[in-house]
Amino acid sequence: DGGITQSPKYLFRKEGQNVTLSCEQNLNHDAMYWYRQDPGQGLRLIYYSQIVNDFQKGDIAEGYSVSREKKESFPLTVTSAQKNPTAFYLCASSNLYSNQPQHFGDGTRLSIL
Amino acid sequence: GNSVTQMEGPVTLSEEAFLTINCTYTATGYPSLFWYVQYPGEGLQLLLKATKADDKGSNKGFEATYRKETTSFHLEKGSVQVSDSAVYFCALSDQASSYKLIFGSGTRLLVRP
Numbered sequence: 358d359g360g361i362t363q364s365p366k367y368l369f370r371k372e373g374q375n376v377t378l379s380c381e382q383n384l385n386h387d388a389m390y391w392y393r394q395d396p397g398q399g400l401r402l403i404y405y406s407q408i409v410n411d412f413q414k415g416d417i418a419e420g421y422s423v424s425r426e427k428k429e430s431f432p433l434t435v436t437s438a439q440k441n442p443t444a445f446y447l448c449a450s451s452n453l454y455s456n457q458p459q460h461f462g463d464g465t466r467l468s469i470l
Numbered sequence: 471g472n473s474v475t476q477m478e479g480p481v482t483l484s485e486e487a488f489l490t491i492n493c494t495y496t497a498t499g500y501p502s503l504f505w506y507v508q509y510p511g512e513g514l515q516l517l518l519k520a521t522k523a524d525d526k527g528s529n530k531g532f533e534a535t536y537r538k539e540t541t542s543f544h545l546e547k548g549s550v551q552v553s554d555s556a557v558y559f560c561a562l563s564d565q566a567s568s569y570k571l572i573f574g575s576g577t578r579l580l581v582r583p
């Protein structure tokens with residue numbers, strides 16, 4: 358079945374450490390997205406990419422970095438510069454038309470040790 | 471810029487009650503509109519969509535009609551079940567927003583037996 362796979366499901370970060378969240382899709386979608394969700398809150402866009410080797414900052418990109426070396430993969434690195442990283446992170450993908458919905462992964466929950 | 475406004479939750483209903491979750495939007499173009507559902511600890515799932523004025527999206531007993539004159543896309547269900555308890559997000563997408571999803575803040579629904 359086609360879909361989006363995020364790993365790991367749970368992740369713990371130590372002070373000063375960078376961690377990388379994985380996101381893989383086999384839907385042949387052009388665009389991929391990373392969102393942050395805090396408890397009881399909506400979704401905020403971190404980064405998005407509409408084509409391989411290109412990506413744009415979303416609303417809250419500070420302290421995060423991404424790469425898009427392959428169409429299927431869009432990993433997110435939470436750097437030590439992100440001082441409040443505890444959140445639920447969601448990856449999504451879509452085709453590049455406004456009537457096409459985004460498909461979401463099951464999320465990664467990141468916590469601070 | 472584009473925006474989506476949802477009614478604040480939580481919405482608490484008894485089983486078999488009628489559900490309405492209000493959603494209004496602001497957009498410069500002709501957006502597509504979506505409702506997503508998020509169950510606890512999971513990612514978002516597309517519930518239904520509508521891509522032009524007067525379209526009605528429907529799925530699993532839920533319905534929403536794209537009303538351009540009132541810029542609304544209210545979610546309705548005639549008889550809710552306990553299993554419908556979740557957070558519901560209204561969203562729009564259009565070319566002006568580079569096909570990114572603009573989300574509302576989400577509405578939590580709690581259905582009691």
